[in-house]
Amino acid sequence: MTGNRKPQRAGVVAAAERLRGHVTETPLLPLAWQGRRLWIKAECLQQGGSFKLRGAMNRLLQLDDAQKAAGVVAFSSGNHAQGVALAARQLGIAATIVMPHDAPAVKRDATLAAGASVVGYDRLRESRESIGARLAEERGAVLVPSFDDVDVIEGQGSAGVEIGRQMAALADGPPEMVLVCCGGGGLSAGIALALPDAEIVTVEPEGWDDMAQSLASGAIVEVGKDAPPTRCDALQTTRVSPLTFEALRDAGARGVAVSEGEVQAAMAFAARHLRLVAEPGGAVALAAALSGRAGPLPARTAILVSGGNVDPAFYAEVIRANPAPFEVAA
Known part of the structure; x- marks a missing residue:
């Protein structure tokens, strides 16, 4: 987009x-x-x-029906994760979030409570961008970056x-x-x-x-x-x-x-x-x-x-x- x-x-x-x-x-x-x-x-x-709900919601509101049906993938230490999860739940879209294993529990728990799936990674040894891109490609999902997106x-x-x-x-x-x-x-x-x-x-x-x-x-x-x-x-x-x-x-x-x-x-x-x-x-x-x-x-x-x-x-x-x-x- x-x-x-x-x-x-x-x-x-x-x-x-x-x-x-x-x-x-x-x-x-x-x-x-x-x-x-x-x-x-x-x-x-x-x-x-x-504030993260603002950007996530603006992105998801502009997806077409096929993109909504395929779901979204995002990577985040927590706040963008919750923003995407909440926006996706409101719009009836499946969401998968790539989060570091050391993300604050309060953020991880809230992301799960909003209905998103969470995939963990090691922020010192793995690239969240690579993991997110791979998951999006495998699933045909839309990748929703936390800031690198108009x-x-x-x-x-x-x-x-x-x-x-x-x-x-x-x-x-x-x-x-x-x-x-x-x-x-x-x-x-x-x-x-x-x-x-x-x-x-x-x-x-x-x-x-x-x-x-x-x-x-x-x-x-x-x-x-x-x-x-x-x-x-x-x-x-x-x-x-x-x-x-x-x-x-x-x-x-x-x-x-x-x-x-x-x-x-x-x-x-x-x-x-x-x-x-x-x-x-x-x-x-x-x-x-x-x-x-x-x-x-x-x-x-x-x-x-x-x-x-x-x-x-x-x-x-x-x-x-x-x-x-x-x-x-x-």
């Missing part, structure tokens, strides 16, 4: 309209911070616990359409800056297309900031083989897509990285001050704002909390270990 197409703003606007009634319009929450009001886009409250990118951009509309109503104008959690870049690229007048800042965990390095160098840079361990499993993409990189490069986006400690402090902050459950990968943009890593924040800044699918035991540990994360200044 993608072919030689490139994601476009018109496609994002069309996706936002197509998705009406299929995805939740998530709230935009105000946050008083250092004398200004920031705006938090709570995609952790999306169906499936992350329809997926444009579907993710529907969150940006909502941000623009919500901030116009609540903040007296569109966002000047948007901080976005970034793995493969589907969400950040889609939002860059939706909000062309805003500065887009991608945020990744330290050592996994290949999008930031790619944007700084002007060419795609892969994650090093010595990348450190991270709890941000949703953002462990080793190489971004030309589609997402080019959209962000053309938008003049820049990227920053945050530490594991800053991520966990942001998770605890979200719980205490926003009443939001944020997983590590879903909290990196908030961490960049609260820690100062993103630099000065303009008057109208939007921040994505992109997912909330976190292991309960680890989450409880994070809350206990961060009794007073950051300080709130009204």
